[in-house]
Amino acid sequence: MSAAVVQHRSTTGINVTSVALAFSSNVTAGSLLAYLSSDFPTGTILAATDNNSNTIALAASVATTDGDNRCDYVASANSGATTVTGHGNAGGADMFLHIYEISGCVTSSPVRDSGNAHSATGSVSTAGSTSLTGDAVLAFFSDSPQPDTLTVGAGYSQTELQRDAVTNNESCFSEFKAATAGGTQTATCGGNATDVLVMLIVTFKVASGAGLLTNLDFVPGAGGEAVPSGNSVSY
Amino acid sequence: MATLLTLPGNTVLPAGAFTSANFTFPSGINSVTTQFAISSADLADAAASMTFELWRETSPGSGLFTFDHGFTWKGGAVSPKTGLAGQPSMTVDVGPLANTKCQVRLTLSKSITSGVTVTSA
Numbered sequence: 317m318s319a320a321v322v323q324h325r326s327t328t329g330i331n332v333t334s335v336a337l338a339f340s341s342n343v344t345a346g347s348l349l350a351y352l353s354s355d356f357p358t359g360t361i362l363a364a365t366d367n368n369s370n371t372i373a374l375a376a377s378v379a380t381t382d383g384d385n386r387c388d389y390v391a392s393a394n395s396g397a398t399t400v401t402g403h404g405n406a407g408g409a410d411m412f413l414h415i416y417e418i419s420g421c422v423t424s425s426p427v428r429d430s431g432n433a434h435s436a437t438g439s440v441s442t443a444g445s446t447s448l449t450g451d452a453v454l455a456f457f458s459d460s461p462q463p464d465t466l467t468v469g470a471g472y473s474q475t476e477l478q479r480d481a482v483t484n485n486e487s488c489f490s491e492f493k494a495a496t497a498g499g500t501q502t503a504t505c506g507g508n509a510t511d512v513l514v515m516l517i518v519t520f521k522v523a524s525g526a527g528l529l530t531n532l533d534f535v536p537g538a539g540g541e542a543v544p545s546g547n548s549v550s551y
Numbered sequence: 552m553a554t555l556l557t558l559p560g561n562t563v564l565p566a567g568a569f570t571s572a573n574f575t576f577p578s579g580i581n582s583v584t585t586q587f588a589i590s591s592a593d594l595a596d597a598a599a600s601m602t603f604e605l606w607r608e609t610s611p612g613s614g615l616f617t618f619d620h621g622f623t624w625k626g627g628a629v630s631p632k633t634g635l636a637g638q639p640s641m642t643v644d645v646g647p648l649a650n651t652k653c654q655v656r657l658t659l660s661k662s663i664t665s666g667v668t669v670t671s672a
Contacts, residue, residue: 325646331630331637332622336604340646357631399618408628408637478642484632 318494319452319522322347322417326476326490328410330483335411336401343368345395348421348520350375351388352414352456353402354488360405364388364413368398375518376430383458383486385432385516392423412488414476418452420494421520428519429501438466440515441502450522451495455503456488458514463487469504471496495519552672553577556655560588560666564659571655571667573608578650580671584642585655587624588666594636597627600660603641605669608652616654619646626663645671 322344329335343349351364351372361384364372370390377386402413428451429442440455447453457466463481466489474492481487489505503517555574558564576583585603593599604621608614624639648671655669 325644327620327641327643329622329639329641331628331639332624332641333628334623335620335641336618336622337620337643338618338646397617405631408625408630410630410632411622476644478644480642483637483640484630 317420317524318450319418319420319520320494321474321492322419324414324416324474324476326414326478328412328478328480330410330480331408332411333405333408334401334403335413336399337413337415338397338399339415339417342396343393343398343417345393346423347393348418348426348452349390349393350416350418350454351400352454352490354383354385354412354458355404356383356410356460356484356486360384360409361386362403364400364402366398366400368394368396370394375427376432376516378432378514378516380434380514382434382512383460383514385456385458385514387454387456387516387518389426391426410480410484410486412458412478414456414488414490416454416492418520420523421452422523426520428521430518433515434512436508436510436512438505438508438513439502440517442500442517442519445500447495447501447519448498448522449495452520452522453493453495453501453503454490454518456490456516457505458488459508459511460486462509462511464509464511465507467506469506472503552670554668554670556667556669558667561664562666563662563664564657566659566661569657569659573652573654575652576648576650576671580645580649582642582644583648583669583671584640586640586668587638589638590664593626593663593665595627598661599626599663600624602658604656606654606656607648619648
């Protein structure tokens, strides 16, 4: 079984100190929740919070002169209505918040790998190569000073895009995939003109993935018998 | 684009809690935006602050509303990006708001003069 997105949503607040957004539907107990937040200007983003007594931890973050991205997560969500708040500069900032509910991940210490990049290429990879088939892969791209309409990269879906093309000219884009192969994970996006993007990628451990099981040997125990030829095992 | 709620720019919003009239978003929309037009004097007032919330009816005709999205704003702030005291605004993807009755709820630290416009697209 691979990780899968249950629901996702996004918002942007301009010249605000925080933004809050409710999941469209009640969250299922045990789901992994990912809170992707970004702000402009830099150096002001704080940990996201929620109103459902969840334990929130930081998966990864990146701070640059072009903006800050962070990914907070809940390893095992409490059930019910859940509102997430992204916190920025107390003096006012432009806040972006993308929220995802993901099923099929482990419920303890779920972060597998992460990486970040700060360039105009629209590509970010995990720092390590430990991710497994079926892992949840989330990527987050922040774009300023032009509010480009960023587009989904190969292999990804479940996207969110928020653009401020009126006031301060910024955009943020996120995308998801269940890893189809183990190893280093890379996410790309299209649509960027020349802006230097702030990019973050995080992988979360699949609860029971194809990548975890590559070979099975059946060895009869004492007095036992080998599995007859032709039987199959599903996992 | 449809405009669901408009308060003119000379509207005096009282200190404390304010709840708008109900309005219903059309179906087939992708996003909802709320734009404030706060007077320049109040934008510059560090003692002014506001919590904006948009609530939606939990089920048609129930009369029960639940929080959907919102922001906090504080006066006297100058955007480091623009060097100006900018107007607060918020956009969300539609989520459960299409064809749903909603209302705006504000909580203000002091009275301010501001217009409010809620649109869908």
